[in-house]
Amino acid sequence: MSAWISQFFASYSNIIDLCLLNSLVGYGLFLALSANMFSLATGGFMALGAYCSVYCTMELGFPFAPAVFAGALLAALGAAAIGAPVLRLRGDYFMLATFAFTEVIRVIALNWDSVTGGAIGIFSIPRHTETWHLALAVAVVIYVAYTLRRSYFGRAIAAVKQDDVVAQSMGVNVFMHRLSLFIASGFICGAAGALAAHLNYFIGPGDFGLVRSVDALTYPILGGVNALAGPLIGAIFTTLLPEALRFSNQLREILMGALVVAIVLYLPGGAMSVFKLRWFGVRAGETKLAAATEQAQS
């Protein structure tokens, strides 16, 4: 039995690592989405975290932990820098501005050869990231999300998400709350980028583009943005799906697309909404409120 387990881990440890890593990113986005920030900046944040941490370990000789922290911090700084102007934008404008940020970071990474290696990227990165690092990071982030949700901060964020006029009128500084979540999201994504860089021996600008950012959003949305376990479920599902569908190389892409569409259509509150009996009525109410907010603001 133990032999079987060790073989299982040897064969699938990378999948487990990827599930955890994607969950971590998923929680970064979960925080952003919890205040209605449909952010495509993930790729940019992860790139900042990854390149910075690799620079720290490989050029400056930092130990692993401070390097990851430095990467996360740089991404958080990036979030703070773009947050102030970008957070004034609403809805799709916000999404597109964050996308522009990711692309600008990617193009800089492509051209700044001396630090990033350009398109060739950086290889032979020491592998420091272990499964327990990732598990610990996910656990910490879940703890933070869980604790915040039950505090006055979480109440304020829930209000910001549903009706920011109400939130303001109750004394919530909507801008600062959204900014702090955006920065936290940047920090987590930066840390994930740093951990990813030290997991796969290699990073290149292609790892941090639009696809990365969109996938990251898919995790919490598929899993459910209202449930704490949503990002975890969504990330595991999305990571395992291409492997589970490997029996058919031909139809893999088509089946993956079809499954995602089916989830969205039949569980519009995300997979976790299965566990909420009252979801249907609630969804409709929430959408109306959101619409009312938009009207009041325009």
Add this chain to the structure above:
Amino acid sequence: MSTFLQQLVNGISLGSTYAVFAMGCTLIFGVLNIVNMAQGAFFMGGAYFGLEAARLGLPAPLALAVALAGGGLLGMLSELVIFRTLRARGGHRWMGLVASLALARMMIGLAQEIFGTQVQRYPASDLMQISWEIADVRIQLLQVVLLLVSLLLMALLAFVLQRSSIGRAIRTVAFSEDVARIVGVPVGRTILATFFLAGALAGAAGMLLGNLFNVVSPFMGEQMLVKGLTVIILGGLGNVPGAVAGGFLLGLIEVFSVAYVSSSFRDAIGFGLIFVILLVKPNGLFSGFEERRA
């Protein structure tokens, strides 16, 4: 000077395909306030519809009609399968984004299955080899034809939106769905028609670009989607004349940033500009053209 003029020709020619594609994206946004991420897949689909038609020996105008119809049908499909269902269920708007991306992914997979992953090209014709050299500037017949077709499509869309009954219905729904319902506009059918128009424009753009640059591939829509989003920010979300102007503008910006800055920074300049525009003038450069949606 001749280099400058040549770059101008390059930019206008590239910009015309952007403009046609972006008109569709912005139309959907104007009516439904959503971004349909599957537009890029309709663009790709239209290119293949046109390609198959051309291979069957249909003359180019008929092949274009097939591309238009094919793209339009794909557009309607996305409305019927995804957006209508989501509206009925009251799903969050994020869900529409995620679902339309997944739909695009399915369609790319399907195209790979049917047509293979390799790049294909439209059948070569001698007519298309004709080009003139005026004051050291190369202008191909193909470029001229395609520019004219683009302008025709723009005029056609303007006509449909401004003069036809379906156009009036679309504008009413864009103004307010409730108002449309009160005055007796069939909202569901009008939205379906909007998706058809948007898909048809994407499909036509696919065939135009496929012809102009000799490329038809399952992945051609991905980059175009990004360009389309960029253009509709430049022009203002939901602003159709803005999309046309933005399309040409983006074509020129790209070409001239290659010409006078560096090709390595072409996209950084484009996206940097977008970032700045969003912060300074979030309703687009041409927001004076049209009153913003309430």
Add this chain to the structure above:
Amino acid sequence: MIGVQLEVWKIAKRFQGIVAVDSISFVAAARQVTGLIGPNGSGKTTTMNMITGLYPADAGRITLDGVPLTGSPPHQVAARGVARTFQNIRLLADQSVLANVTLGTHLGHRRSILAVLARLPGVAREEREAEGRCRSLLDELRIGHLAEVLAGNLSYGDRRRVEIARALATRPRLLLLDEPAAGMNHSEKEQLADLIRQIKASGITVLLIEHDIDLVSKVTDHIVCLNFGREIAEGTPAEIRNSPAVIEAYLGRDEAA
């Protein structure tokens, strides 16, 4: 809780060239109930939104006990002790009544996020106190039994009460009520009148924006009447009822009143 005096001086607001509020001045005396009335579109809600900072005023000055309020964003206005309800009830539909009301205690929480994350004992105490206060508020408003019900499932009148409870949970010094009687039947209006009197008795300044002159006459000390973004009359309820300008504004313009 000590009510403050609100002074509004020649404030104006226009939207894309259309004048919503032309020039309005009035005083809501401390610990009194002041009524702001007028037909639809007369500028009442715009005035309220300027006071709470949702819309910046184009011109004019707003002060609380003489300290300027103009230009402050809504959350700072709230921090100065101004609370409000909404004409088109805005509750968080998928949350419980208690959760909605507890949002009102936001400004009362003094512990930092780090303290929350570290689960310091003070945090739990603060939460318990906030919850206890909200429950007793709900009891006072006679909706204590609804604490765990989802706000989206409440009756119309109860939603109005929850909104008022939420506003009171902020420990306001000035309470703005935006058409609280809209859609209420006669007995509900009676209960509302009692509630407003109670609030006044607790020392809070109240600015009541209302359509219904009968209700306003019953509970207010002073009334300001608006029309077309201007003030057309001011005085005691009795004076207002007999003012020709008010009668014309209501009967000539708006049959619903």
Add this chain to the structure above:
Amino acid sequence: MKRSVFALLLSAAGAMAFSSAALSETPVNIGIVQATSGGSAALYGLMQKNGAELAIDEINTSGKLGDYKLVGIHQDDAGDRGQSVNIFQRLINQEKVAVILGPTLATSAFAADPLAQKAGVPVIASSNTAPGITDMGDYIFRTSPPESMVFPGVLAYVKKKYSPKTAAQIYGIDDTLMKSAYAVHKKALESEDIKIVATETFQKGDVDYSAQLTKIKAANPDILVIGGLAEETANIVRQARQLGIPPSTVILGANAAISNKLAELAGATADGFTVGSGWFIQYDSPKNKAFVEAYRKRYSSDPDNFAAQAYTSVYVVADAVKRAGGVSDLKKLRDAIAATKDLEANNGSFSFDAHREPAVTPKVLVMKGGKFILAAD
């Protein structure tokens, strides 16, 4: 929760399990990690998969390995690095492969090859031409000659024939392979004393190169060097000619540009396009003729050099299995692969050099009438 994750993993494992039960023979599992979906990588991946599978079947039918039966296990990594690593792990630990052929892309190789190196499983790449691949360890081989082995010969040929003074370069800046090809091209141009008068870039997915080419045209170079994949190169060549870059400007391409797609997409404008390759279709040897014929028969299309290199890789493995006397000891297998010398292959004789790079003599090919032919002096 934890349990359901575990169950999901298990069901995934079940779905992926391959039944590779061989009866009397001893199976030799060969992992074939090639992208057959997911963009331009699939163009090369599919060719290599075809070439490898053709060779495996030929060897099994011939019975030259006696009781050993080669079992090809193809896995599609869609050109995605994360998936390549997943696949490598599974192939090594679960399928117990003796050797892995691939992966398609160099970026995947940089991520996945270290796993094989650590586990002591040999990897033979047949499309990675970026520098540094074999530096990852002594278990990493390739049958694809790196750009640096091919391009200088091409340039020397062009220099001798046309004596160019100036050159322009255009390359894909976001493609690992092309970025490194660019560096090789640049170094070769500099060492041949050819002045670089323009350097332009493009990105994956670009279809319009007219702005860059207009700039290049204005610089009026004697030769144009393209660092692009086949489909990109085809359109650059075509657009260059359409914009009026004269036929006197010779266009040179990278190794990766060699594909049958090139002639199809660029048509007559590709005439005179010059590249270098370790293999070419008209190579006159019985072994090659048999290969081309078998390939055409099985896939009804022409092989390209990637198919040929993957085909060679399998023969290298078969030869090494024979010399190592089985696959029970992968260290011995590795040593046997490394010792490959003068193996009769489809491009003459094949050997690995001391750095596990292919010791082949690259040929200069010129496009003429839609076919690559050996360049005549």
